[in-house]
Amino acid sequence: MKPFWICGAVATGVVVLAGVLLLSGCAGIVRDFPETRLFVIESPRINRTAAGFETGQGLLIRQFDISAEFESSFFVYKVSDNRFTNDYYNKFMVSPARMISDAVQESLDGSVFFRQVPTSEPDRIAFRLSGKITHLYADIQDPKHPRAVMTLRLRLEKQTDAGFMPVINQVYSAVEPASENRSDTLARAWNLCLKQVVTKFLADVALLK
Known part of the structure; x- marks a missing residue:
């Protein structure tokens, strides 16, 4: 079983790093390599309220699995x-599993529903969340209309006298168009996909009593 951690990690926006030269130790040879670009998916900022739901409840998140x-x-x-x-x-x-887990973690920690719980106080944990990323790709079958695709299965469990019981076990899918088939526009579209997923999830959380 993968370890659990407490809600509150830090995620950042899109980052681009380029590495184009590698210095060889043999005879001082300089070799050129194609540019590699690195990206992260940023944490969506969502703040929802709901009548009847106690806000700021302790949440423990397990790093998501991925297909x-x-x-x-x-x-x-x-x-x-x-x-x-x-x-x-x-x-x-x-890794996308770690990156998306951290982004969701920070987003939920910043919502009105959940709060960070110290590891030394497990009795204050009201909910725990696990999930699996089942789709994460760019659909370029139509080159003129590329789309970012993301699907997560999220399982939220509530602490009861009988132990943790599932209260949400749902698949959340999102598709966002990209203006063009470029890595930076696709990364921004995946950011919007994650915002869709978290928004839908929190809408379900708001229905819990």
């Missing part, structure tokens, strides 16, 4: 119905 076909840091493109390809020049700065 094997999307666990690589390299961007994945869908080019036909059954064909995908990797982009080895554009990638996420860290």
Whole structure:
């Protein structure tokens, strides 16, 4: 079982790093390499309220799992119905499972529903969240209308006298158009996808009593 951590990690906006030169130790040779661009998905800022839901309840989050076909840091493109390809020049700065987990973590910690709980006080944990990223790719089957695709299955459990019981077990899907087939526009579209997912999730949380 993967370890749990407490809500409150830091996520940042899109970051682009370029590495174009590698200095070889052999005879002082300088070798040129194609530019590699690194991105992160930023934490969406969402602040919802709900009548009847006690705000600021303790939340513990488990790092999300991810489907094997999307666990690589390299961007994945869908080019036909059954064909995908990797982009080895554009990638996420860290593993997408960790990156999206951290982004959701910070977003929920900043919402009115949940609050950070010290690891030394597990009895104050009211909810725990786990999830799996089942889709994370750019659909470029129509080159003129590329789209970012993201799907997460989220499972929220509530602490009861009988232990943790599931209160939300839902699949959240989002598709966002990108203005063009470029890595920076696709990264921004994935940011919007995550905002969609978190917004839908918090709408379900708001219905809990």
